[in-house]
Amino acid sequence: MTKHSEIDWAKFIRLGKQLVGKPYVFAAETNLKDPDPSHIPALDCSELIEWLFAQVGIIVPDGSYNQFKVSKPIEGDPLIGDLAFKWIPDTHSIHHVGVWIDGAVLEAKGKAWGVILT
Numbered sequence: 001m002t003k004h005s006e007i008d009w010a011k012f013i014r015l016g017k018q019l020v021g022k023p024y025v026f027a028a029e030t031n032l033k034d035p036d037p038s039h040i041p042a043l044d045c046s047e048l049i050e051w052l053f054a055q056v057g058i059i060v061p062d063g064s065y066n067q068f069k070v071s072k073p074i075e076g077d078p079l080i081g082d083l084a085f086k087w088i089p090d091t092h093s094i095h096h097v098g099v100w101i102d103g104a105v106l107e108a109k110g111k112a113w114g115v116i117l118t
Contacts, residue, residue, distance in 0.1 A: 002058060009080045012056050016099070016106045019048060022115040024108045043108045043115055045097050049083065052099065052106075064097040 018037040025042035032054040034040075040051065046064045053060045060067055068085050078084075078100040084107075086096035098107030104117040 004079060004081070007056050007058070007081065009056075012052060012081065013101050015055050016052055016101050017117075019043065019052070019106070019115045020117060022108070024111050024114045045108045048106070048108045048115060049097055049099055053081075065094045067097055068094045 015035075015037055019040065022037075022040060023042040024044060026044050028042045028044045028047050030040050030043065030047055030051045032051055035055055043051070046062055046067055049064075049067055050060055050062050061070060064085065067083060071083055071085075074082050080101055082100040084098045084100060084105050085094050087094050096107070098105040098109075098118070100106075101117075106115070106117055108115045109118070
């Protein structure tokens with residue numbers, strides 16, 4: 001398992017910020033081996049997470065629920081790379097994911113917003 005201190009977070013943040021403004025398309029798929037964000041036409045929330053982590057050598061599953069299943073709760077303040085999930089209280093189901101970078105959450109929020117920092 002890779003330690004947090006061993007990850008190239010500067011690269012992670014740089015690439016993440018280059019995704020801001022990309023359109024949101026549900027079920028969008030990217031080439032995880034292509035490191036150039038300009039080749040990505042659109043993202044959904046979990047694909048953003050999957051692609052971004054792949055660029056720093058960490059494989060995460062596709063789908064926000066699957067990403068939630070392999071995550072563990074954080075203790076204390078969030079660190080770069082910590083995931084933030086949204087869930088539907090009535091059904092207790094995960095339906096969205098974003099990632100903490102540079103003091104904000106990077107997310108593919110939806111069709112009206114695309115990829116944004118919130």
